[in-house]
Amino acid sequence: MAPQDSAVSSESHLGPQQDHHHHLRSIPGEIPIPHGPPGDHDDDDYPVRDASADERRIFGHVTRPDDSYTPDGIYWADLPWSRRVGFVSKVDRESAAQELKTIGSMMKEDPLSPLSWYFRHAVIPGAGLGLEGYVLFSIGNLEPLFAQVWPECWDKNVTCSQNWIASVTYLEIIGIMVGQVFVGIIGDWIGRRWGLIQDAIIMFFGLLMLTASWGLTMEGWVICYAWSLFFYMLTIAFIGLGVGGEYPITATSSLESAVTAGKLSTREDRLHRGRRVTTAFLMQGWGQFVNQVLLIVLLVIFNSGSGSPPYSASAAQFAFRLSFAFPAIGTAWLVYYRTWKMPHASKQLAQAKSKSHVTGYDVTALRYCFTHFGGRLTATAGTWFCNDVFFYGNKLFQGQFIKVISNNPKSLMTTWTWNLVNITVSLAGYYLASLLIDNKLYGRKMMQQIGFFMCFLMFVIPAFKYEYFTSPAGIHAFQAMYFLSSFFNQFGPNSVTFLVAGEVYPTPVRATAHGFSACLGKAGALLASVLYAYIDNQTKFYVVPWFGLVGMLLTWLFLPVTTGLDLKEQERRWSYIRQGKAHEYHGVAVNPAHLSLWERMRGVGKTYDPELDWKTKIEDMRADWEAVQAARGPKETEGDAAEGHGMPDDGEFSQEIHNYFQRSSPKNIRSGGVLSEKIPENESAASK
Structure with missing residues (x-):
């Protein structure tokens, strides 16, 4: 669980790629390095300088890290399947052993330190999603309570307009959709930090409005309640738009958290990036869990110590208002934390804009994203859409089997207790997804395809034998399919879509692309909520499963494999x-x-072409190093050299690399030589 940011092995991992040999012209006795694309002159006139053992030692851990490359320099994805299984398993075992050793060391110093580590690295990054999941789940849980306490309004629609009752759900989803798009844009335009802060502020005031919502009439209260919910999900206040943006802003900040620490290209990022993001995302499940437990406790306390109907109006008032007041306290703390404790949340975005010489929103990057990554947009947005139809469709099972399996199906305690069981099953799916999402032999794409397929099966089976599975004879099988659909939704598309919707895009448009994908996903939820109001239960089971097959097809055709990719x-x-x-x-x-x-x-x-890439990667590193030197100035650079400064702040430039580039700068070419520099053939052997 505890990531290790220690330096990777400095052992040499450079070697010829067995499957990608090119003709190399080398000096006898030297180890050849791959050469890059030819320049304007004839390559035959300029032999390629070869890599010395010293150069291999200096650059080996950067260009060929041993968690991704074999000792002979072959990338793990280029290995035959049998060798790939052995290599990947060995790396994973070593990583797990190192983590267990670290946890043991931490516990020797402080037995509770692993919990504090988990709180810092999972709970806090996912706190916004946890609070949002709490509130969203609370809306659905409270509606049956309102329907029993105020049936003339919430059930029979005598004193309240049916449109306003329905608007509670519709405004919730629409608010999320618009917030996801615009906060994604804000996250790429103004910065991740502002997106995080404004989301927390809006959640805080939205919770205060929900807690205090009131009206002179019952319909007036419903209208106030609906608009308070809409404010919580979406509000336009100068440049801030609502809490729906918690999706893109949490995903991008979690993905880039290693960058914020200056260690993007570490072993930890390659091996456990997916786990870092999904452990933040699964806080949504814990938000739902806490909400359900709190509502059960509050209703029992204020309903004369009983959770059985009838429920009094005062019990409903206390339960729903306190259920919103408690998370408001946590959200106030979140505002403080994001404002004063996350000063570097926009660091990677600022670096990317600086390299591209962009100060505002990178419109060119957005255009290139559609040009080069249009298929990826189809994958992330389309699969999220299909998944949300399933996510909301899961509720189809619950009401049916509760009617058969329970002696008191009208009791809210019965419904809420089964909800709690379902959330627990979902949490198991979340955690297993976090455990396997970085496994190179399983990973994101396979997990999403299997998850979609299992959800398809869990819906299509009862569709064609509906009467049997909703009868006492088949109800336990129906119940099992209900829980399995919850499990595979989390251990599948629900976790994967959140991760890959940001992971497969470049930094300048990452939040925008994620927000767009999440917005299309919520369109699936909106479709489900509208569609289910007009078709009967068995028809719903005929319709829903096919979204699983569509999601599986979109994943197979359009989704790239980012597992293990730096x-x-x-x-x-x-x-x-x-x-x-x-x-x-x-x-x-x-x-x-x-x-x-x-x-x-x-x-x-x-x-x-891994051989050509080896050379160009060193040249790219040199260009970054030279840019930093030019920006710092000669005197500052000279003064910092002895202290190991003057390198790009991304954690991968060691003092040795800095010294090497300094020795091999143009003014020192004759004395020190330059890696991959082309030397005229008429030069003396000594100068070579």
């Missing part, structure tokens, strides 16, 4: 795309194993 490489590929040189990028981000079927059909993976 985000640094995605950013590096993006820099080539941004410069109009996409065809000159040869790294692992275009490895066919990391691309979708759609991208491979379009020929994106044809530029993959």
